[in-house]
Amino acid sequence: WERMLDRVLPAIVVIRVNYVKPFDGDQAGSAHATGFVVDFERGIIVTNxxxxxxxxxxxxxxxVTKEEVPLTPLYRDPVHDFGFFHFDAAHLKYAGELQAAAIELAPEKAKVGLEIRVVGNDAGEKVSILSGTLARLDRNAPHYQSDGFNDFNTFYISAASNTSGGSSGSPVLDSSGxxxxxxxxxxxxxxASYYLPLHAVVRALDALKAGVEPPRGTxxxxxxxxxxxxxxxxxxxxxxxxELRAYHARHRDPxxxxxLLAVEQVVRGGRGEAAGLAEGDLLVELGPHKFPDFDGLEAFLDTCQNTPFDLVVERAGKRLSLTIADGAESLHALNPNSFLEFGSGVLHELSLGAARNGNLDRTSGVYVAFAGxxxxxxxxxxxxxxVAVDDAPTPTLAAFEAAASKLADGQRVTLRFYNIGDQYNEQVAVIRNNARWFRVLRWTRTDPPLADVRAAGAPTPRNPSPLQRSSATFQRSHDSPEANAVVSCLCKVSFDVLHAIDGVHDWHFVGAGLVVDAALGLVAVDRNTVVTSLGECAVTFAAAVEVPAKVRFVHPTHNFALIQYDxxxxxxxxxxxRPTAAKLTPSQLKVGDRLQFVGLCRTNPDQSLSQHVTVTEISCVNIASAHVPRFRALNEEIAKFDQVLNKSLGGVLVDASGDVVATWSCYSFYSWNDEKNYEAFHAVSVDVLAYAAEKFAAAKGAQPAPLRTVGFGLKRLxxxxxxxxxxxxxxxxxxxxxxQPSRSQVLSVAQLAHAGDDGGILEGDLVLAVNGSPTAxxxxxxxxxxxxxxxxVTLWREGVARDVALKTDAVKCGAGTERVVVWCGLLLQAPHRAVTEMGAPGTGVYCSYYLYGSPAHFYAIKACRFIVEVNDVAVADLDAFVDATRSVRDGDAVRLKxxxxxxxxxxxxxxxxxxFWPSHEFA
Incomplete structure (x- = not known):
């Protein structure tokens, strides 16, 4: 064994793969595996x-010489779990003993009881050697998953060698190597480990050496x-x-x-279905061959493409002769070689495997590999x-491409679909096309096998349709006129996140909004609904009228944002x-206040809820930093009530005059105990919100002057x-x-934003006064x-009161993070407030996320980090980063700090x- 391993190790390689796009059940991402050289001169490596x-x-x-060479796919079997990579031996400068490195394929040597060694990159350990004994040669193919790749129409070999991830593609070796x-x-x-027999691998390799595509029939x-x-x-x-037992004794391993081979499934639309094959049929004869096994079946079908032949099956004890009039069809033609990118999703025609999993015809519709x-x-x-877009059937990818290319930016159309495996329950969705951020692209596999890409159709124009004028019927069914008056101020807000910037923790959010200026179309909403600025926002009134909205302002420390509809x-x-504006009264909430809650029903947003409550406690929110820095509300007092409020999307609390004195807003927080995200609703005064709304109203559509706030978080003592x-x-x-006679408390500095001028303030300082006015x-x-x-600011520190000068933070009346640079799959932005709370500077190039399948993912560039140098050039901001990477070419190695x-x-x-990963920006 030792001499054998010394001889074969130079032929075994560690493979790293980056799956740049989702395709046919496989998600984008990276993996490590094993392969081995079967022809060094031609540069052929076999793997799974x-x-x-x-x-x-x-x-x-x-x-083994620790030299890396790029690989290109040479052949992928349409059904079985093997394929070949090609490498160029000229890339190996220190080949040495590699020149003769190749492992011989000997499928006939597999016998029950044979001692073997599995040599490969088990669990990513580069070289591992696992031992075992072949126990079975006739195991049916394992079934791994219901919505992805599964091998079929072959035996598998099994042994108890306990292989794991990374060993995929390893050779199973006998003592001769x-x-x-x-x-x-x-x-x-x-x-138990499962090994693929090598009969089909040998046939495919021989065809490749002869310069032809391996024939595959089905x-x-x-x-x-x-x-x-x-x-x-x-x-x-x-x-x-x-007869079968006598034949087995003469021709098969005892x-x-x-x-016998039995029909397990007849996939729709094939020549087996056309010939009348049915589940349960037992294969007795195939052409001139009696009692064929898997290898004999496939070898025959591979040579009988488009050539008629007969087969004999036994059904319920009776023999039936069936004719395959058109012969076998090519397996290669049954798997897609192109896909369409639509709205950042990936769609392609159904592969044979997907059709098998869903019991479908391949022309049943277009498969969604990634929703986007x-x-x-x-x-x-x-x-x-x-199956249909805007009532146009989409049996093929070309039909979907034609329908998608006609959609204008922002156009809403219906899309009919079903989940694979549930084909008899079609569903209808309404999609909103987004040509502003995403083009429709058609990718096609070429030779050499990379990919050719083209835009599908002409650039999509902006939606030219005229503005739809609408009216909403508000349900004013409460017994309180104050509640009925505020119903037309409430709306449902939905927000879909484009990219995971600013530490956002989900992709889709829904909450309640409050119209604060009907003339401007200004709506206030909590920051757990509008979590960032980059996304699509819509406002729905009375569950009857939905209109698009834009993010105008997100407050960095308080739990509200302002969005605007037309x-x-x-x-x-x-x-x-039509919607009306709420009257905001920024009064300080007190224990004993009698208020009325009015909110939107969570399950039926066309209905509103009302409830009379009494304030029993004034508390404050205390939200810890999350493991990924993201918005958290600071310096907010909340009111608690004598009863639990009904479950809702959110709402407001009004006083006896019908004025809104508080919002019922949703707060998100992260639990370090179980590492999960949770939500909680709290009542918070509208004082800061009212001030911001006044600034926007005074600007009359122009950009308001910045709001001013202190740059530190406080807690009560x-x-x-x-x-x-x-x-x-x-x-x-x-x-x-x-x-504050009703408050026996003092404020203490709990959190500094380290990005700005803190004026010498320290955590733990007591804040006694601002500009001479006591602050409790x-x-x-x-x-x-x-x-x-x-x-x-007057502070108390170490038993002494002292005054410090502090520059207030200018909160720009804009939409927060308004620029994102995407480079090699990294989402880069200026650091947001939550990052600076962790001690980071307020400037620089912050990586908020990486996209799966990108170079950043492949080379393990982590998120929640700053990029400080590119090729030894310091980068202080996004502009400097763009300049530093402008001269970097495709395929270049880039040094990053x-x-x-x-x-x-x-x-x-x-x-x-x-x-696959061009640089671009979102703004």
Missing amino acids: RHVIGTGPIRAEATF RAVALNAGGSNNSS LRVVWRHLTCDEIRRFGVNDATEG LTAVG FVLDAAGVPAHSVV PAHFAGAAPDC PLSTARTSMKLSEAWVRKLQAA TFRDVEDAAKDEASVT TSDLQGQVVATTLKTDYR
């Missing part, structure tokens, strides 16, 4: 089909081997069984089970089949059939704690009590700072792939 995949990939192999099988998979519940029938005890239950004739932004927002999942949608509508633990003087205690509540601090470029949020620098590299 599930390693090569069937979509576009980038791959590289590492030889010959490959007797190809490792393909294993069981999660035992030590009847679109899935066969399964049944042993004698099983075929008896199917009613096999006694004479047939006797340690393999005696049996447009389809996912409409509720169309991956692994579904689209009020012209309701021009001409009756006064009671009881005066008793400040007295005893921090030696707060009695004079300041009396001043704070006089400022969050609102006191906000009111003192909101119109001031700088303030004097990245820094985590605590300043730890790591040097790394990646290779660009501009063909």
Whole structure:
């Protein structure tokens, strides 16, 4: 064994694959596996089909000399789990002993009881050697998943070698160093490993060496081997069984089970179906061959494409002769070689495997390999089949392309689909085309096998249709006139996230909005609905009228955003059939206040809810930082009530005059205990919201002047704690009590935003006054700072009161993060507020996310980091980064230095792939 391993190790390679696009059930991403050289001179490596995949990939192999060479797919078997890569030996500068490195394929040497070694990259360990003994040569092909690749029409070999991820594609070697099988998979519940026999691999390799495509024929029938005890239950004739046993004794390995191939599934639309084959038929003769096994069946079909032949099956004890009039059809023609990108999703025609999984004809519709932004927002999942777009049938990819290319930007159309495996329950979704951010692209596999891409049709124009004017019928069915009056101020807001920037934790959000200016179409909504600026937003009134909206303002520390719809949608509508603006009264909530809650029903947004409540407690939100920095509300007092409010999308609380004094807003928080996201609703005063709305109203459509706020987070401390633990003087205690008689508290600095000028303020300082006015509540601090470029803050530290000058933060009245650069799959932006709270600087190039299948993912460039250097050039902002990467060409190796949020620098590299991952910007 030792001498054998020394001889074969140079021929075994570690393979790293990057699946750049989702395709045929495989998701975009990266993986490591094993392969081995079978022809060094021609540069041929064999591995598993599930390693090569069937979509576009980038791959590289590492030889024992630690040299990397790029790989290109040479052949993927349409059914079985094997394929070939090609490499150029000229890339190996230190080949040495590799020149003669090739492993012989010897499928005939596989015998029950044979001791073997599986050599490969098990669990990513580069080289691992696992031992075993072949136990079965006639195991039916394993079934791994219901919506992805599964091998069929072949035996598998099994042994208890306990292989795992990374061993895929490893040679199964005998003591002479010959490959007797190809490792393909294993069981999660035992030590069983599954190996693919090499008969088909040898035939395919011989064809490739001869310079031809390996012929592959099929009847679109899935066969399964049944042993004698099983075929008896199917009613096999006694004479047939006797003849079968005699044939097996003369021609087959005595340690393999005696049996027949039975039809397990007849895939629709194939020549097996046309000939009359049915599930349960037992194959007795195939052309001139009696009792064929899997290898004999496939070898015959491969040579009989488009050539008529007969076969004999036994059905319920009776023999039937069937004619395949057109012969076998090519398996290669039954698998897609192109796909369409639509709305960042990936669609292609059904492969034979997908048709088999869903019991479908290949022309049943177009398969959704990846939903992407447009389809996912409409509720169309991956692994579904689209049968019509805008009432136009889409049996083929060309039909879908023709329908999609006609859609204008922003146009809404119906899409009819069903989930694969549930074909009799069609569903209808309404999609909104997005040509602003996503083009319709057609990708086609070419030779050499990379991909050719073209735009599908001409650039899509903006939607030229005139503005639709509408009216909404609001359900004013409450027994309170105050509640009925505010119903027309409420709306449902939906928001679909384009990219995972700003640390967002989901893709689709729904909440309640409040119209604060009907003339401008300005709507206030919580930050757990409009989580960022880059996405599509829509507002729905009375569950009857949906209009698009734009994000105008997201507050960095308070839980509200402002969005804007076009009020012209309701021009001409009756006064009671159009939205109205709420009257905001920014009063301080107090214990004992009698209020009325009015909100939108969570399950039926056309209905509103109302409930009378009494304030029983004034508390504050305390939201910890998440593991991925994202927005969290700071410095907000909340009211608690004497009863639990009804479940809703959100709403408002009104006083006896019908004025809105608080919003019932949704807050998101991250639990470090179970690493999950949770939501909670709280009532928060409208004081900061009202001030922002006034600024926008005063600007009359122009950009308002920035809002001003302090740049640090606060928490409340009881005066008793400040007295005893921090030696707060009695004079300041009396001043704070006089400022807020109902609050026996003082504010303490809990969180600094490290990006700006903190004026020497430290965590733990007590904030006693701003510009000489005592501050005992969050609102006191906000009111003192909101119109001031700088303030004097009186602090208590180490038993002494001291004044510090502080520049207030200018909160730009814009939409937060408004520019994102996408480079090699990295989503790059300027650091947002939550990042600076973690101690990071307020400038730089922050990586918020990486896209699967991209070079960034392949080379493990992590998110939540800063890029500080590109090829030894410092980059301080996005413009500098764009300049530094402008001269980088496709395929270049780029040196990067990245820094985590605590300043730890790591040097790394990646290779660009501009063909599949071109640079672009979203703004």
